[in-house]
Structure formats: structure tokens, C-alpha cells
Amino acid sequence: MKIGIPRALLYYYYHPLWKTFFEHLGCEVITSGKTTKDLIDKGIKASVPEICVPIKILNGHALELLESGVDYMFIPRMMSIRKGEFFCPKFMGLPDMVRYSLPGAKGKVLFPKISSLTDDISDEELYLDLAEALGVSHKQIKEALKEGRKVWKEFRDISKEGYTALEAINYVETGEKPEIETKDYIVTIGLMGYVYDIYDEFVSMGIVDRLREMGVRVLTFEMMDEDMLDRELDNMKKRLFWTFSNKLLAAGYRFLKDEIIDGIIHVTAFGCGPDSLIGKLMEIDSVEYGKPFMTIRVDEHTGENHLQTRIEAFIDMIYRKKVKALKEA
Amino acid sequence: MKVAFPYMGTTVIYKKLLELLGHDVIEPPEPTQRTIDLGVKYSPEFACFPLKVVLGSYIEAVEMGAETLITSGGHGPCRAGFYGETHKKILKNMGYDVDIIVFDDYKRDIVGTINKVLRVKNRKPWIVVWKAIKVVYAMAKALDRIEQRIEKMRAYEVNKGECTKAWETIKDLFDHVKNISDIEKAEMESNRLLDEIKLVDVPEKDRIRIGIVGEIYVVMEQSINLRIEETLGSLGAEVERSQYLSQWIDFNLKPGAAAKEHELSILKKGEKYIEEIIGGHAKQTVGHIVDYAERGFDGVVHLMPFACLPELVSQSIIPTISKEHNIPVITLSIDEQTGAANILTRLEAFMDLIRNIKRTKTA
Numbered sequence: 001m002k003i004g005i006p007r008a009l010l011y012y013y014y015h016p017l018w019k020t021f022f023e024h025l026g027c028e029v030i031t032s033g034k035t036t037k038d039l040i041d042k043g044i045k046a047s048v049p050e051i052c053v054p055i056k057i058l059n060g061h062a063l064e065l066l067e068s069g070v071d072y073m074f075i076p077r078m079m080s081i082r083k084g085e086f087f088c089p090k091f092m093g094l095p096d097m098v099r100y101s102l103p104g105a106k107g108k109v110l111f112p113k114i115s116s117l118t119d120d121i122s123d124e125e126l127y128l129d130l131a132e133a134l135g136v137s138h139k140q141i142k143e144a145l146k147e148g149r150k151v152w153k154e155f156r157d158i159s160k161e162g163y164t165a166l167e168a169i170n171y172v173e174t175g176e177k178p179e180i181e182t183k184d185y186i187v188t189i190g191l192m193g194y195v196y197d198i199y200d201e202f203v204s205m206g207i208v209d210r211l212r213e214m215g216v217r218v219l220t221f222e223m224m225d226e227d228m229l230d231r232e233l234d235n236m237k238k239r240l241f242w243t244f245s246n247k248l249l250a251a252g253y254r255f256l257k258d259e260i261i262d263g264i265i266h267v268t269a270f271g272c273g274p275d276s277l278i279g280k281l282m283e284i285d286s287v288e289y290g291k292p293f294m295t296i297r298v299d300e301h302t303g304e305n306h307l308q309t310r311i312e313a314f315i316d317m318i319y320r321k322k323v324k325a326l327k328e329a
Numbered sequence: 330m331k332v333a334f335p336y337m338g339t340t341v342i343y344k345k346l347l348e349l350l351g352h353d354v355i356e357p358p359e360p361t362q363r364t365i366d367l368g369v370k371y372s373p374e375f376a377c378f379p380l381k382v383v384l385g386s387y388i389e390a391v392e393m394g395a396e397t398l399i400t401s402g403g404h405g406p407c408r409a410g411f412y413g414e415t416h417k418k419i420l421k422n423m424g425y426d427v428d429i430i431v432f433d434d435y436k437r438d439i440v441g442t443i444n445k446v447l448r449v450k451n452r453k454p455w456i457v458v459w460k461a462i463k464v465v466y467a468m469a470k471a472l473d474r475i476e477q478r479i480e481k482m483r484a485y486e487v488n489k490g491e492c493t494k495a496w497e498t499i500k501d502l503f504d505h506v507k508n509i510s511d512i513e514k515a516e517m518e519s520n521r522l523l524d525e526i527k528l529v530d531v532p533e534k535d536r537i538r539i540g541i542v543g544e545i546y547v548v549m550e551q552s553i554n555l556r557i558e559e560t561l562g563s564l565g566a567e568v569e570r571s572q573y574l575s576q577w578i579d580f581n582l583k584p585g586a587a588a589k590e591h592e593l594s595i596l597k598k599g600e601k602y603i604e605e606i607i608g609g610h611a612k613q614t615v616g617h618i619v620d621y622a623e624r625g626f627d628g629v630v631h632l633m634p635f636a637c638l639p640e641l642v643s644q645s646i647i648p649t650i651s652k653e654h655n656i657p658v659i660t661l662s663i664d665e666q667t668g669a670a671n672i673l674t675r676l677e678a679f680m681d682l683i684r685n686i687k688r689t690k691t692a
Binding site: 047048050051052077079086087088089090092093095096097100101113237238240241242270271272273274275276277279280281284 | 372373374375376377402406407408410411413414415418419422433602603604605607608609611635636637638639641642644645646648649650662
């Protein structure tokens, strides 16, 4: 049986788990290709105009999978991975949107409801509904999830060593250890952004690589420990409702306080609702801490040169300030 | 203490509650272009429209001397639940010394909620509070009954604008009520006022009924949705909204299962299309569209603030519902950029379409 996993949204956080899981059940996993202009155009045509770019991209990937003739697409209903918190409403209604708005998708979507208390979403209860469609027993599901969990944990551990999600996914799936030159970085940037924005090369245009080429060290939220991030928000009266937004904001506050970090770049997709609030909070707070903060808003029309110019200018500014401070010291 | 509240729908109701509790109430003016401009200037660019209007409305209230703002919170997962916190931060950053009391879901913070209730209670005896709540609830019910009557009448009035004028007078009447018997008198007086309005007699088969669904703020607040009810009325359609204040109270605040029945039946109808409550009113929206189709309405207007998270989900699904239930639906997304002429043209075209369908059906 062919199971399609779209290379979009939480692919960049849970793919190792889901891929291992389906492969252990004897399914052939087809992950859609990288986001291309063609693919995104298809996605745009199938989506309502106002919706955010990541969802348009997902629609493009889903259409590609349908064309390639998969038996099912795996688009889980992501509800919650922390008590009292949720995902963005679009994630919660995603299977409904896909089923009712993409032609030919009805009946081809597997959408278990993922409602968990931790980031680890490999609890068997969540996936038992799939048994019938896949023709497997509960015991098989349990065992496949055990394998998946192992690979996913490994993926997270590698991430926390300072590797990007793409490098970590590549490592657990192919065994190639990524190379990162260990050298003295002068500038370190805290990069705020959802995994599906930062690592989709079409959305962020490889911002991590661009920064590294400039000799900048990059830190992102998924390189940090979950519990440490969680404590960062303890002094907030009311936390946000969205777990990943909370992680982003926590990482943002951590970046503000951490002396290693010289500046913060927030990459956000046009029309992202949660980010509109996070951005404002960071904008107000970064002034208090006196740390450079820049927002890059991207959508399907963003030009590469625009992005390059802005990050170059931002890094130049920080670099000069820092070198000057070092000389004076 | 001088208190104010966010402006939404029939504000005499919130005003009355706070007045009965002995507060010095500052009623923010109905949102105007200035309100919107102020809100837009100080809000995050990509925040949703209601957040901007409410911020503008708060700023105007503070300018008028309000010291405390009272509002309801939310439990997400849509942005509306975080309005209170965002507003607090922005107002503080602007240098306004104002207190915001946000009533969240009490389960999140029981002690905090009790403290807030005590502050709003204003050292009045509980019996006074109980009476105030009863009066305000009766008032909400009465006003909603009258408004529903007006929404039907407006399509057929001989002299355009009479219903809207009467509605203003009626709201003023209710502003002066003090107890239940006053409310009964006011309702009788209101109905008498409405009886005097001359109507054109239109046979049942030619009547056009349109349901308005969508996000609560843009559905209820006429000053920012380009007075959609009046517009549709003047184009000759009876309208019914998916949201009325008294229904909101029934579902969210009134204890007991009976009060929730209506809303639950609507949610049930939406189940097929959106399985879970995903925040905002997305599931209600699809449920109401199905409900209007089943009740034989001729069309549905779907309103949402630009880039509203949950309503985008419903908007994606609406074409399928419209096809499966054979009911025309038009989606209008509203924000500070919305032009009146654009909306009017689209609504006129929508009405033409509905009339055409009706003609071919009867012919």
C-alpha cells in the first residue's frame, strides 16, 4: 500500500516518526518532492486566496501526491501536544479543508486525531483508528510506533546538538552525519520561525545556509531543550494557545536574555495569524533589551534579492557594532 | 471607578449591567473611521480586524476618561482569546494608565476569576447582582426579539429608513429601564412603534430570506460590516443573523443543558464538514449554512475579518456545502481596506442571482 506524506507543515518535525511507522507496517511511503514554483502555483489555485502560504504549499504537495497515485495521504488532525494548548485552527481543520476543497481527495485522507500531552506523539491510542484502513492489527501498530519513537527521539537529540531539522532528518534517514565547520563565529543569530517556514527552501530561500555562508552561527527553537523553553514562559500571565507559537516566543525571550545571541531574525509567512501577535510582543520587548530584531515576511511573491539584501544589511550592522566593541574593550 | 467595554452590537445591554452594579459607565462611541484609524495605527499590521477596531474603541474610551476596561477573554485556539493580553501590552506601551479586566474561562484560573467578579461586583450585595443579571438577561432577550422583527420588516417598508430610525428610538427607550416591568413596557411600546410603520404587501412566494453567518464581531457590529443588514434590507431581503447576544449568553454563560440546545443542534449540523471545534465560530458557520438551507432560505452571506484563522477553514469548505445543499453563499472578508461600493455591487449581483433562481423555479 502506498502512503503519501506531504513535504509540508509538520513534515519537518515529525517525518522520521511517521515514515518509520508506516514502513514498519509494510507500507510504501512516498514523500512528495521539494516545493517548486509549479507545485506552489497548483496549491494557490486550489486554495482560498487569503490563506497563509504554508497551507497553500501543503495543498500543492497534496495534489502532487494524489497525481502520483497514492492509496492514502497522511494528513493528521493536529489538535494538541500540551495540556491546555492547541494548534493553529488551520491545523485542526486541515483534514476537513483538504477533504472538501481538493478535487479527488475525499476518501483518500488518513487523519487520526493527534491530541497528546507531550511533543512525543507516538502514543498508540492516537493511531489505532488507522488499523482498519491499513489492514493491520493493533499489536503491529504498537510495535511500529515503538520503532518510530526511537528514530524520532534520535532525530530530536541530533537537532539539539545544533543541527538544523533538515540535517537531522537526513541523518536519521540516511545515516550521513552532517558536516558543520567548527570555527569561531563572531556573530550568532537567533532565528525565530516555524520549521515549515525556515526549512522549506521555497519559503525562506535557504536562509540558514545563507547566514552560515556569511560566517554566522544560527540557533533555532528546535535546537533547544523543550523543558528549558517551557520555563521561559512562566512569567507570562496568559500563555498563547498555540504550542509551536509558544515555543517560538519562548525561544525569542531566551534569545533576548542570552548574551551569546547578537540579533534576532523572525521569519514569518504572509497571513500567519499567531505570528502577528508574537511579532508585536517581540517588537515591544526587544526594545527593552536593546537587541536588534528584524522581521522578514515572506510569501509566494518574495524575491531572493530582497531577502539577501536585508539579511546582509542586518548582519553587517551587527558585525560592525561587535567588532567596534571588541576593539574598544 | 469609571468603566468602559468593547463596542459590539446592542451596547445598551452591557451598559445597563454595569450601571445596575453602580459603576460610572463610559460608553465608547460607535466605531467610526477615526476609531478604525486609531486601531490600525497601533495594532500589529497582520492582526485580525476586530482586534484593531476594539483597540481603537478602547483608546477613545480612555480619552473620554475610562479607568478600567471590562471584556471577555477566550480559551482559543483562535486569536480572539488573546486580545486582552495584546491590548494590555499595546495600551501600556502607548503610555495609557488603564486597567483591563478580562473574564477568561473560569476553569483556567478560579481564584483570579473570583477576584475579578468581586471587583466588578463593586461591593453590592449579591441580591442586587442577581437582580441586575436578571434584568439584563430579560433585556437582551427582548431586544433580540425586536431586532429580529425589524430585520424582517426592513425589506418591505414603504418609506426607506423608518425601521432603522425606530430601532434607534427603541434602544434609547431601553436605556432607561430599571426593572423587569419597565422592560415589558418598553417592549410593548417598541412593538407599537413598529406597528405604525407602513409596509408593502409581498406574497409569500416572492419573499427573499437571507442568513448572515460568520465571525461574531463582524456579524454583530453593524458599524464595521457596512451595515449589511440595512443594505440587504433595502435590496429587499429579510435577514437573520447566526448570532444574537441572548443566544451567546444562553450557550456560554447560562447553566443547564436546555439553554444550550439550539447551539448544539447547529454544531451537530456542521459535524459532517468540520468535525472538531477549531476556535472562533467556524463550526457554527458551516452548521448555520446547513440549517438555513434546510429551512428554505434563499441565500447566505458569510462574513469574516480578513485572514481570520477559523473562518478561512470554513471558507475553504463552503463551495462544497453550497453545492451539496444547493444554496448560494457569498463570502465577504472585511478589514480597514474594504470599500463600500465593492461590497454593495457584489451584494446587488448576489440578489439578482437569487431573484433569477426564484424566477426559474416558479416558472
